[in-house]
Amino acid sequence: MHHSRKNKKKRNPIVIISILKIRDLESFSTNLGERFWVKVTFHLFDGRKLEAEGKVGDSLLDVVVNNDLDIDGYGACEGTVTCSTCHVVLKQKDFDRLPEEAGDEERDMLDLAYGLTDTSRLGCQVILTKDLDGLEVKVPESVNDARS
Amino acid sequence: MPYKIIRYICLKYLHKGGYSVEHVDQVCLSLRKEYGKCVKMAGLLGRPDMLFIFDAGEVERVFRGEDGAPHRPSMPSLNYYKHTLRKNFFGEEKDCAGVIAVHGDSWAAFRTKVSRVALSTGAAAQYTEQVGDVADAFINRVREIRNSKSETPDDFLNEVHKWSLESLGLIALDTRLGCFESCEGSESQRLIDAVNTFFLCVGELELRTPWWRIYPTAMFKKYVAALDTILSVTLSHVERALQECKDNSSKSLLQDLVTAAGPRVAAVAALDMFLVGIDTTSNAVASTLYQLSKRPEVQEKLYKEITGVLQGRPLKAGDVSQMPYLKACIKEVLRMYPVVIGNGRQLTKDTVICGYNIPKGTQVIFQHYVMGNSDEYFSNASEFRPERWLNRSTYKHHPFASLPFGFGKRMCLGRRFAELEMHIIICKMVNAFRMEYHHEPLEYHVHPMYTPNGPIRIKLIDR
Ligand code: HEM
Ligand code: FES
Numbered sequence: 001m002h003h004s005r006k007n008k009k010k011r012n013p014i015v016i017i018s019i020l021k022i023r024d025l026e027s028f029s030t031n032l033g034e035r036f037w038v039k040v041t042f043h044l045f046d047g048r049k050l051e052a053e054g055k056v057g058d059s060l061l062d063v064v065v066n067n068d069l070d071i072d073g074y075g076a077c078e079g080t081v082t083c084s085t086c087h088v089v090l091k092q093k094d095f096d097r098l099p100e101e102a103g104d105e106e107r108d109m110l111d112l113a114y115g116l117t118d119t120s121r122l123g124c125q126v127i128l129t130k131d132l133d134g135l136e137v138k139v140p141e142s143v144n145d146a147r148s
Numbered sequence: 149m150p151y152k153i154i155r156y157i158c159l160k161y162l163h164k165g166g167y168s169v170e171h172v173d174q175v176c177l178s179l180r181k182e183y184g185k186c187v188k189m190a191g192l193l194g195r196p197d198m199l200f201i202f203d204a205g206e207v208e209r210v211f212r213g214e215d216g217a218p219h220r221p222s223m224p225s226l227n228y229y230k231h232t233l234r235k236n237f238f239g240e241e242k243d244c245a246g247v248i249a250v251h252g253d254s255w256a257a258f259r260t261k262v263s264r265v266a267l268s269t270g271a272a273a274q275y276t277e278q279v280g281d282v283a284d285a286f287i288n289r290v291r292e293i294r295n296s297k298s299e300t301p302d303d304f305l306n307e308v309h310k311w312s313l314e315s316l317g318l319i320a321l322d323t324r325l326g327c328f329e330s331c332e333g334s335e336s337q338r339l340i341d342a343v344n345t346f347f348l349c350v351g352e353l354e355l356r357t358p359w360w361r362i363y364p365t366a367m368f369k370k371y372v373a374a375l376d377t378i379l380s381v382t383l384s385h386v387e388r389a390l391q392e393c394k395d396n397s398s399k400s401l402l403q404d405l406v407t408a409a410g411p412r413v414a415a416v417a418a419l420d421m422f423l424v425g426i427d428t429t430s431n432a433v434a435s436t437l438y439q440l441s442k443r444p445e446v447q448e449k450l451y452k453e454i455t456g457v458l459q460g461r462p463l464k465a466g467d468v469s470q471m472p473y474l475k476a477c478i479k480e481v482l483r484m485y486p487v488v489i490g491n492g493r494q495l496t497k498d499t500v501i502c503g504y505n506i507p508k509g510t511q512v513i514f515q516h517y518v519m520g521n522s523d524e525y526f527s528n529a530s531e532f533r534p535e536r537w538l539n540r541s542t543y544k545h546h547p548f549a550s551l552p553f554g555f556g557k558r559m560c561l562g563r564r565f566a567e568l569e570m571h572i573i574i575c576k577m578v579n580a581f582r583m584e585y586h587h588e589p590l591e592y593h594v595h596p597m598y599t600p601n602g603p604i605r606i607k608l609i610d611r
Contacts, residue, residue, distance in 0.1 A: 077557050
């Protein structure tokens with residue numbers, strides 16, 4: 001392929017970062033040419049509305065962390081799918097157009113999410129694509145909110 | 149009445165030597181029956197107060213209220229090993245003591261370094277074929293050692309331990325240890341012996357009077373020597389991985405760890421995995437094989453599912469996710485017979501539980517064995533029904549009642565690997581044999597894993 005030389009040259013940095021996170025590799029490669037920014041709005045249960053931008057290939061958790069969004073307790077396990085604190089509820093149409101369905105690990109953990117719905121996902125497993133620009137998600141209350 | 153204080157029960161059941169410890173499962177069932185959903189044990193000699201929780205909703209609340217560094221009570225003998233006896237090694241670099249018997253910031257810092265590599269989805273799948281090879285070797289081995297009645301020998305559990313160690317050696321050390329054909333004096337054999345010694349000693353040291361705190365008993369010396377061996381073997385493998393890393397990119401857990409967090413972290417992580425990742429997995433597998441051998445109809449359903457996916461070709465990464473019934477069977481075994489019958493936390497802040505204000509420092513024990521077998525949380529709890537995990541709406545089910553791997557920031561670090569190993573070995577066993585059980589039913593005991601008590605004599609009929 002006539003691209004091969006170019007690709008090869010660009011692959012070196014990917015190899016290095018892939019050690020940390022496979023997903024980084026995807027985001028890196030989709031962003032080689034241009035950097036796409038995707039807008040996301042988080043509707044919190046207390047009525048607050050947080051808007052932020054993330055790169056294609058980022059997870060919703062990355063968006064929360066990178067933008068320092070103030071969502072109490074969000075993403076406690078740092079995206080290792082052991083906590084379900086990154087739970088978000090999507091609109092049906094967004095839920096349906098996510099490129100990847102929840103995998104087994106995510107489904108097991110979703111089962112433990114507070115206030116689970118049919119269109120729930122774990123934010124650390126929802127990866128932004130270009131199509132998702134303007135995505136709006138609901139961050140449900142946690143059991144701690146419900147108590148106070 | 150603030151608590152039902154039942155000091156006499158703990159004295160009677162928990163401090164009376166061998167018999168009682170093995171039957172903690174029964175003790176817990178009767179505590180629940182007699183005293184309700186929240187039982188405090190106070191006045192335990194030299195121990196913090198304990199609170200047993202039998203209420204899944206309360207378990208959920210405690211878990212969800214966890215702060216940045218949940219504290220799981222750990223074995224005093226290991227605390228002593230890491231933080232007193234070998235503190236030079238474990239304390240030399242900052243935050244390098246591991247996750248087992250480590251707490252607070254030091255735990256959190258270490259866990260962060262390791263958990264992404266060990267727990268990210270897909271971390272385990274890359275091992276499918278290699279773990280499959282180990283499973284094939286195990287199957288060849290059990291074919292050979294079947295007795296004249298085609299039954300597994302009395303020490304079958306030990307063979308399963310070998311399988312478990314071989315699989316973990318692969319994952320944590322990039323090495324085929326050769327457990328099925330180990331020869332005297334080899335490094336593998338030293339590791340195998342050390343791991344065995346560790347298991348033999350740890351139960352004795354933890355569950356009986358801790359004389360070792362006063363002077364180093366013979367048992368304690370053996371225990372320390374075993375830990376030293378495991379540590380030195382893991383260190384030598386990490387050194388090798390370090391060499392190999394230089395010219396390779398991400399290829400294995402060990403190399404990823406070395407690259408992401410350095411050789412010391414990788415070695416200590418491997419040590420911790422060896423300490424808690426072998427007998428848990430092997431007992432879960434032995435228990436599952438035993439339960440399946442009593443249920444031909446479940447095996448047939450499994451066999452259909454497996455052959456439908458494989459269509460005669462070897463297992464590859466991703467296949468297992470097409471086998472929901474297989475996964476459900478293992479969940480169901482771990483619901484009814486969780487190898488770790490209870491998990492726990494030492495409260496890092498005052499917490500309201502069952503309406504009582506429970507002070508910081510109390511050890512809370514989540515009684516998963518009791519809750520998992522309670523009709524309150526699972527419909528027809530006493531029946532083995534894998535379907536309940538596939539069809540949640542038809543069956544009542546409380547997700548926090550059965551948590552075989554724990555939950556949250558401190559969940560089992562090896563869960564992805566444990567599940568991969570179990571799915572593959574069960575898949576291959578069912579595919580290779582029809583399993584039958586023709587003896588008296590086995591009781592379970594706490595040993596210290598919850599496991600069938602007695603020789604697991606399964607008749608293996610080639611498919
Ligand atoms: C069927 C097999 C297994 C079961 C049932 C099991 C169960 C558990 C449970 C209940 C915990 C406590 C979690 C919590 O506190 O919330 C735990 C912790 C842990 N497990 Fe497993 N485990 C299994 C296999 C493994 C394997 C194969 C490994 C290693 C590869 C492993 C490594 C660990 C480690 C390192 C921890 C401590 C995590 C921490 O404190 O940060 N486990 N396991
Ligand atoms: S951040 Fe813990 S499951 Fe997503």
